Amino acid sequence: xxxxxxxxxxxxxxxxxxxxxxxxxxxxxxxxxxxxxxxxxxxxxxxxxxxxxxxxxxxxxxxxxxxxxxxxxxxxxxxxxxxxxxxxxxxxxxxxxxxxxxxxxxxxxxxxxxxxxxxxxxxxxxxxxxxxxxxxxxxxxxxxxxxxxxxxxxxxxxxxxxxxxxxxxxxxxxxxxxxxxxxxxxxxxxxxxxxxxxxxxxxxxxxxxxxxxxxxxxxxxxxxxxxxxxxxxxxxxxxxxxxxxxxxxxxxxxxxxxxxxxxxxxxxxxxxxxxxxxxxxxxxxxxxxxxxxxxxxxxxxxxxxxxxxxxxxxxxxxxxxxxxxxxxxxxxxxxxxxxxxxxxxxxxxxxxxxxxxxxxxxxxxxxxxxxxxxxxxxxxxxxxxxxxxxxxxxxxxxxxxxxxxxxxxxxxxxxxxxx
Amino acid sequence: xxxxxxxxxxxxxxxxxxxxxxxxxxxxxxxxxxxxxxxxxxxxxxxxxxxxxxxxxxxxxxxxxxxxxxxxxxxxxxxxxxxxxxxxxxxxxxxxxxxxxxxxxxxxxx
Numbered sequence: 356x357x358x359x360x361x362x363x364x365x366x367x368x369x370x371x372x373x374x375x376x377x378x379x380x381x382x383x384x385x386x387x388x389x390x391x392x393x394x395x396x397x398x399x400x401x402x403x404x405x406x407x408x409x410x411x412x413x414x415x416x417x418x419x420x421x422x423x424x425x426x427x428x429x430x431x432x433x434x435x436x437x438x439x440x441x442x443x444x445x446x447x448x449x450x451x452x453x454x455x456x457x458x459x460x461x462x463x464x465x466x467x468x469x470x471x472x473x474x475x476x477x478x479x480x481x482x483x484x485x486x487x488x489x490x491x492x493x494x495x496x497x498x499x500x501x502x503x504x505x506x507x508x509x510x511x512x513x514x515x516x517x518x519x520x521x522x523x524x525x526x527x528x529x530x531x532x533x534x535x536x537x538x539x540x541x542x543x544x545x546x547x548x549x550x551x552x553x554x555x556x557x558x559x560x561x562x563x564x565x566x567x568x569x570x571x572x573x574x575x576x577x578x579x580x581x582x583x584x585x586x587x588x589x590x591x592x593x594x595x596x597x598x599x600x601x602x603x604x605x606x607x608x609x610x611x612x613x614x615x616x617x618x619x620x621x622x623x624x625x626x627x628x629x630x631x632x633x634x635x636x637x638x639x640x641x642x643x644x645x646x647x648x649x650x651x652x653x654x655x656x657x658x659x660x661x662x663x664x665x666x667x668x669x670x671x672x673x674x675x676x677x678x679x680x681x682x683x684x685x686x687x688x689x690x691x692x693x694x695x696x697x698x699x700x701x702x703x704x705x706x707x708x709x710x711x712x713x714x715x716x717x718x719x720x721x722x723x724x725x726x727x728x729x730x731x732x733x734x735x736x737x738x739x740x741x742x743x744x745x746x747x748x749x750x751x752x753x754x755x756x757x758x759x760x761x762x763x764x765x766x767x768x769x770x771x772x773x774x
Numbered sequence: 775x776x777x778x779x780x781x782x783x784x785x786x787x788x789x790x791x792x793x794x795x796x797x798x799x800x801x802x803x804x805x806x807x808x809x810x811x812x813x814x815x816x817x818x819x820x821x822x823x824x825x826x827x828x829x830x831x832x833x834x835x836x837x838x839x840x841x842x843x844x845x846x847x848x849x850x851x852x853x854x855x856x857x858x859x860x861x862x863x864x865x866x867x868x869x870x871x872x873x874x875x876x877x878x879x880x881x882x883x884x
Contacts, residue, residue, distance in 0.1 A: 485857060532879050533775040535856035543858075 365409045368418065373402060376419040377501030378586075380426045382473035385536050388430050391480070392526040395498060397433070401426040474499070475538050475590045478583075482551040483534045490525035491554050497522055499586075500579045509572045510561070548591075552600050552654060555584050559604050563611065580604060588643075595648050599655030602640040606661035609633035609640070621763045625670035637665045656685045660697075675704035692721040700730060708734040725754035729764065736771055745771040776811070776880040777860045781848040781867065784874040796868045804852065804863065813850030847873065851880075 360368070377398060384394035401422045415421040481494040493511075496502045508518035528534065539547040562577025584601045591597055613631035616622055644658060651659070660681045667673040682698035695718050703711025711734050721727045732747035748768045755761045804810035819838040826833045838845065847869070854860055857877070864875040 483857075485861075531881075532877075533777075533856040533860070535858050537856075537858070539858065 360409075360414055362410055365406065365414065368409065368414050369402060369405050372405070372418045372422060373501040373503075374582075375501070376422055378474045378477055378499045379419060380423050381498050382477040383423050384426050384430050385477070385480075386473060387427060388434065389536065391529045391536070393430060393433060394426075395526065397426040397429040398422075400429045472538065474586065476536050478551055478587065478590075479538050479547060480529065480534060480536050482547075482554045483529075484547070484550050485532055485534060486525055486528060488554070488557070490521055490528070491550075492557060493518060493521050494525045495554055495583070496558070496576075496579060500583055502575070502579065506575065510576050548594065548596065551587065552584075552596060555580050555587070556600060556604075556654070558583070559607075563607060577604075577608065581608065596652040596654050598643050599652055599658045602643045603654050603658035603661055605636045605640040605643070606658060606665050609636040609665060615759075619759065621759050623763075624664060629668065632665065637662075641666070651684065653685060653689045656681050656688075660685075673704070675701045679705055692718050693724075696721065696724075696727060696730060703734050703737075708737045712738075723754055725751045725756065725760065725764075727751075728754070729767075732767070732771070736767075741771045775856060775860075776851060776853050776882075777857075778878045778880065779813075779850045779852060779860070779864055779867070780846050780876040780878065781850065781869045782844050782846050782874050782876060784872075785843045787872050787874070790872045794868060794871070796866075800867055803866075804850075809852050809854055809863065811851040811853055813848065815848040816846060818847075819845050844874070 380398045380401060381394045384397050385391055388394060404425055405418070405422060409415070409418075478495070478499055481498055482491045486494070489511075493507055496507045496510075497504060504518050504522060505515050508515040511518070513521075538544070558576050559580035562573050562575065562580060581601070581604050584597065584604060587597045588594070588601050609632050610624075610627065612633070613627040613629070614622055640658065641662060644655070644662060647659065648655070660678055663674050663678050663681070679698055679701035682694055682701055686694045686698065695714060699711045699714035699718070702714055712731065715727065715731050715734070718727065728747045729751035732744045732751060735741075735744040735747060745768055748764055748771060752761060752764045752768065755764055801810065801813070822836075822838045824835045824837065826835075850867075852860060852863055854863060857879075860877050864870055864877055867875055869875060
């Protein structure tokens with residue numbers, strides 16, 4: 356039964372359907388035609404028709420099925436028009452169901468057979484390593500998350516035509532380079548899944564690092580990143596790394612309200628008001644993580660480190676021994692000077708500043724990273740070497756990437772000089 | 775789909791180890807499966823000649839068209855299902871370990 360509603364409600368229902376159904380619709384039409392770009396055109400066409408038709412005839416009982424049918428019919432029309440001899444049409448002809456029927460809310464809806472594999476295929480196609488990273492990100496947002504290209508363009512601070520061009524180029528490459536619409540085989544899954552998670556985490560950090568000025572346009576990236584990662588977890592329930600990434604996002608996001616003060620100034624972890632942390636999100640992350648698996652991955656480990664912080668009622672009660680241990684394991688699978696820097700902090704907290712400084716002294720390859728001298732300065736300050744600390748803070752100030760960090764370091768320099 | 779594999783050198787790769795030269799097996803396997811259409815080694819850029827015609831005038835010069843540290847050492851044309859299969863095939867070539875391989879889809883005439 357169709358439900359009659361106001362125009363404004365129709366627009367809302369269509370927007371909601373876009374975010375929930377885009378991936379299903381596109382993947383169904385790709386399965387039918389093997390043509391990624393065609394599937395996207397048909398999907399957009401279906402949403403445009405929905406805006407008109409649902410206002411006139413009411414919202415169908417199953418909007419997703421309605422949209423999918425309209426998109427499929429559009430695909431058949433376009434292919435018939437393009438070439439009756441085309442290979443793609445022959446593939447459509449082999450489809451078991453009879454696609455030519457006109458769609459309308461009054462007609463009985465065919466059951467849309469969309470299994471989870473279809474959406475997984477779509478994600479792996481959009482995140483194929485042969486596509487440039489910016490294209491993967493844009494395509495994932497457009498095709499899997501169902502965001503409009505105008506919104507994606509705003510979030511990445513480019514014009515809409517630029518973003519459109521990027522999307523067109525990405526779709527063309529999928530076709531021209533022969534990027535398959537497929538979940539990689541088991542022996543390649545781990546590598547390729549890593550690429551998908553990298554896209555999702557990049558989306559998250561883009562949204563998370565948004566400051567006051569641009570948070571309205573970039574915050575949706577964070578929301579989409581969490582939603583898509585949830586979807587991935589649902590599609591690959593046994594994959595601990597996807598679960599780890601979801602937990603990591605939830606834990607980081609749980610602290611967002613506490614990390615800047617009312618003036619937009621940075622508040623370090625130990626000075627944050629822990630009552631502002633999102634307790635239900637932390638609890639959910641905890642549940643997702645469960646027990647430490649035998650071979651934890653990098654996101655899993657980062658999530659567990661974040662969980663150690665998130666579950667400590669006070670900074671002093673943080674389990675830094677465990678954090679240092681987790682960083683050692685992380686170093687074993689993903690060695691980087693940043694991991695070593697973080698381990699130095701955890702060791703300093705559990706064993707004292709001298710042990711931390713010894714680890715810092717051995718770090719190479721971080722010469723331009725402001726947190727290295729800033730950390731050294733913090734540890735020197737704790738040892739009472741305020742003069743040396745001030746010198747290191749100055750060094751950090753020169754390397755700091757933004758005004759927020761520079762102001763924070765400036766305050767520390769004044770403190771060190773006056774203590 | 776048809777792909778050209780450009781078998782290239784890479785100055786950052788480990789030194790070529792003749793004991794690890796599996797090119798013969800690689801070629802035989804692909805030929806047996808009917809995947810490889812043709813391919814060959816190329817002489818080094820020292821033996822290259824570059825030809826240009828500008829304003830109707832022929833210019834012939836020595837060497838490759840661009841000075842690069844990486845150069846094409848050979849090529850193979852393969853016919854396989856999709857890019858992922860081409861990647862798997864390229865990954866099996868010994869020069870994937872001692873150099874690098876660029877996969878380019880053919881641009882068919884419409």
